[in-house]
Amino acid sequence: MSSRQRPLNASPDNTNANALAAAPGAAPHADGRPSGSTVHDPSPPPDTASTGAISLRKYLLVGILLPVGLLVVANTFSLYRQALDAVNTAYDRTLLASAKSIGEQLDVTGYDEQSELRVTVPYAALEAFEADNQSRLFYRVSSLNGKMVSGFAQLPFWRGTIPARPPYSALVDFYDDAFMGDDVRVAVLLQPVASAKGRAMAVIQVAETLELRKTLARKILLDTLWRQALLLAVIALVAVIVVQRATRPVRRLSAELQGRPEGDLTAITAPDAPRELLPLVDATNEVMGRLQHLLDNQKRFVRDAAHQLRTPLAVLKVQVQSALRGDMEARDALVEINQTVDRATVLANQMLALAKVEQLRQQADLQAIDLAQVVRSVALDLSPLIAEKDIDFEIETVPARVTSHEWMLGELTRNLLHNAIKHMPVGGTLAVRIVRDASVVAMTVSDSGPGISAELSARLYQPFSAGNVRHGSGLGLAICREITETMHGSISLENRVVHGRVVGLDATVRLPTT
Known part of the structure; x- marks a missing residue:
């Protein structure tokens, strides 16, 4: 190299001393290991199950099955109510048919207030409307003002009103009541009666005990419950299978990471990972890349420090030994030793400054x-x-x-x-x-x-x-x-x-x- 050429990559002797405290490897710890070195912790990793974190599978299953279960319960109640309403409508129609059958047996003499109703209804005529001998029918025929004509006098007279829009093309009303200690369903029919001898309005009440209705309601309830339970079980089975398959890439990735040797920070390859998992894989690879970069810099720093500081220390040792043997004047030896120490100080400060740049890069x-x-x-x-x-x-x-x-x-x-x-x-x-x-x-x-x-x-x-x-x-x-x-x-x-x-x-x- 000619005398006009000069090195330009030397830096000042008074490099900021703060680099000594900030850079990795600046000073040894109390246990003798270098600062910034990686220490293997022999303690086992914390058990994630004991940290209270909910698993992804459990979260998905709860998130799917809980709203589905609530929906099934609400649907079961709705179906039961609809089926019960349909049953009541069918039985109410039977009660109405019974009332109309009785109305066909009515006769009248006199008009309006002076009318007198007559009816002969053998109980056998109502047996056709009794189902499986499980329920019993009672009837009462009265005038519009409540005067008893025929039937069961103990049956309370109807005091209600006909709905503005009755469900059938008749003046009919339905209500629940109690008779002789039993719950009954009552149909009331206002039946106009006319004959050659008179005209009047009859009130026909037909009451039915609820045994058959309750039995059918229980049957409908049980049938609805087991069908909905079967539906819920099928949904739960499908959800478990789907969640198990959906989380399989996560478990496979976790097993791959756990099976890696210590210090392996190579990128994760997950070609079959779902799209939703790819951002996590990319982020993990980015983090591991940064960690690998930091480890490489740390290894390079330790290697360079060991290599570069060995020479000035060896030179310093030779200079000290030469001074002790008296090979040179003490003042000359101290001047050379001082120069060697200055060069070593500059080298150490610059190496620490280079390490500090890498440290600040991460902040x-x-x-x-x-x-x-x-x-x-x-x-x-x-x-x-x-x-x-x-x-x-x-x-x-x-x-x-x-x-x-x-x-x-x-x-x-x-x-x-x-x-x-x-x-x-x-x-x-x-x-x-x-x-x-x-x-x-x-x-x-x-x-x-x-x-x-x-x-x-x-x-x-x-x-x-x-x-x-x-x-x-x-x-x-x-x-x-x-x-x-x-x-x-x-x-x-x-x-x-x-x-x-x-x-x-x-x-x-x-x-x-x-």
């Missing part, structure tokens, strides 16, 4: 921050380094708010400025400019250094790819790239060429505006 507490204010604050912190090299520094900013963490913006700016300062000649020029449009904020750090070679630019953003390993760890630009990608931005480094000669380097960061 959602972003806020709108003015990039110009952050750049001016970082430039003020680095002003002693700028003055030490007698650099002509220029800063030009406009208000530019971006959505990010303040630490990330500060770390990004610090790395870019420190790299430029560290690899610039004494008395050079350094400029920071921020411009923005409707959607993008662009920050450009322009220095007057030697630029970068094509060979170095091909691996510039890779960790530990410094151009000069004695002056950098190779993590500065890797941190910058991780930060810009986290903020959905981009970073580019381009040599500034005038008349065919490289006169500096422009590092440009583009970030979306708020």
